[in-house]
Amino acid sequence: MPVDLYYVPGSPPCRAVQLTARALNLNLNLKLIDMDNGEHLKPEYLKINPQHTVPTLVDDGYPIYESRAIIIYLVNKYGKGSALYPEEPQARALVDQRLYFDIGILYQRFIDYVYPQVYGNAPADKDKLAKVEDALQLLDTFLEGQKYVAGPNLTLADLSIIAGVSSFEAFDIDFKKYANVKRWYETVKSTAPGYQEANEKGLDALKALINSILKK
Template identity: 80%
Template sequence: MPIDLYYVPGSPPCRAVLLTARALNLNLNLKLVDLHHGEHLKPEYLKLNPQHTVPTLVDDGLALSESRAIITYLVNKYGKASGLYPEEARARALVDQRLYFDIGTLYQRFSEYFYPQVFAGAPADKEKAAKVEDALKILDVFLEGQKYVAGAGLTVADLSLIASVSTFEASDIDFKKFANVKRWYETVKTTAPGYQEANEKGLDAFKALVSSMKK
């Protein structure tokens, strides 16, 4: 049976799933969700995902939302030998911590700062911008002396975080002034399988959306 992914190309969480699928050489049956026309609020979608968010994965009767749950599920089921989500307890705990840092700190703070500007025309909030900078400083510390965010090898933590951090390119937040973050960013861009197709195309679409809404 096909693995269905309900998604929006510009969404960072959706791009994290696409990156993981490419790293696992999985073919997903992509189903575009038209948020503008409320497809995510239709009964058939709410049955799959009561949160009415994207992405949503449907695999052999399992409907799963939350991108970080989706990417770990995909590795657990289809790519345990890939190393993307280590089975050893300490290594996995570190990957999990980075994933929780992404959703609970870095991406959350960025969302609270930037999305009100894009979608509600709100002015930039200096205090919220400072919180994003603080999260980037923490990420920079995590990367000190490490090639990847959770150690020597590429993991789903890198794929989730690169989807988040790359989105900063559409904002006024300069993450590249953090030396370790910049180095890691360039490393993942060149080593994550299918990076251009899985992330850059969606990022370009998001940048175009931001640009059009700022006119």
């Protein structure tokens, strides 16, 4: 049975799943969801994912949503023993911590800053931007003396975080002024399998979408 991924190209969480699949050499059956026309609210999609979010993975009839749960599932099923999600308890705990930092602080603060601009036509909020900057400073601290965000090896934490951080470019958030973040960013771009196809194409789509929305 194919592994289906319901997705939107520009979505950072969707790109994190695609990066993980590439790292596992796993082919996904991509199913584009037209959210502008409410395809995510149709009964057949709500039956799969009542949260009506993307990404949603369906593996042999089994649906999973929330990108970080999806990428962990993919490694547990298709990459047992992979360094992407190490089995040693302390190493795995560090990857988990970085993933929770991503969803609860770094990516959440980014959303809090950009969503009012994109969907509410609100001006940029300097206080919310300052919180994004504070999260980037924490990420920079995590990377001090480390090649990747959770140690010496590429992990799921890198793939999830870079999908979000790369999206900062669409809003002119200068994450590259943080030396460790800049070094890490270039390292992951050059070492994550299929990076261009799995992340940069979607990032270009996001940039085009944001430009069209903010210019209205």
